[in-house]
Amino acid sequence: MFVVPKPLRLLAALLIVGTTSANEPIKLYMPDAPPLTLHHYVGGHGMVGDVVLTALARIGKLTHIVAEPWPRAQIRVAKGKDMLIIPLSRTPERENIYTWIAPIMELERAFFSLDEPVTSFAQARQRYRRVGVGMGTAQVGILQREGFSNEQIVQLKLGENPAHLLSLGRIDAWFTGIPEALYIWEASAYREQNLRQSPSLASTGLYLACSRDCDAQLVEQLRNAINQLEHEGVSLLLRQAYLPLQPDP
Structure with a gap:
């Protein structure tokens, strides 16, 4: 499945300024882990998924979402080249085996x-x-x-x-x-x-990460796009759309 963020949320659609690139689609590994990342949901791709896909669209990148068992996906991305993965917690065990692009949420x-x-x-x-x-x-x-x-x-x-x-x-x-x-x-x-x-x-930060061997220009473009979305308040609005009701203490 080749994916560019769909206009599932009007605000996100209006703020996407990139155009689709004719280059090879970037592989984005993500589990079906609601509400952080979602594969088959009419409203979007989750709290982290929507932010990252919007950032990719802003820099004009097609995305190929890859669904694999989470442990296998982590190994494949770590050993691969220019592969993206979300939502990845930045832990001591993972620190030196990925390129950490930007935090999406805590x-x-x-x-x-x-x-x-x-x-x-x-x-x-x-x-x-x-x-x-x-x-x-x-x-x-x-x-x-x-x-x-x-x-x-x-x-x-x-x-x-x-x-x-x-x-x-x-x-x-x-x-x-x-x-x-x-x-x-x-x-x-x-x-x-x-x-x-x-x-x-x-508590840990959930990141967009890339293979350890990752194109420096791609990293910089995505980091800037995600920082812009955060600064504009778009990321917060996308995440808040999935917040559930709170249980009794």
Whole structure:
């Protein structure tokens, strides 16, 4: 699928000033991770996806969105050339294997459960036997650094429904980005249950990144385009369109 941002949001469409390039489309690796990135949604491509695709259009680039399992996508981009990837958390383990183009947003993370919420990693480590996290996500490393055992960390593959697993008691809690949890829960069959959220316990910047071997001109053009979108307030408006309702504390 070759994609240029569609006029799904009038504001974004009016502010796209680039023209489509006849050059080879740039590969953009992104998972279907609502509401951050979306593949098949009538309203757009998500909080991070809309910003990045708008920036690419502004510099006149066609984009080929590539959907692969998230761990494989990260390896392929890191070892490739001029490949883009979103939404990638800038963590110590990843720092030297990618070219970091620009931050798109800050992602706050919390524990979600159906019982009284925890208030710290130490409390969660003691209370929860099984914590669901997305496979290959920064959440895995965060929990490992906080002393959670491999037995406590349940890595969920793309397509496994954490809301369903939480409702059935197959995981005790779900540790993920706050927008993702609220978006998925609201769209699930279990939304009538009282989802409880801990305070935000970790935060990392979500970046547009490129292969370590990445064209310097492309990096500079995209960095400038994303900075312009942020300065103009366009990025904020695009992200806010996906913000879900907040649960009870």
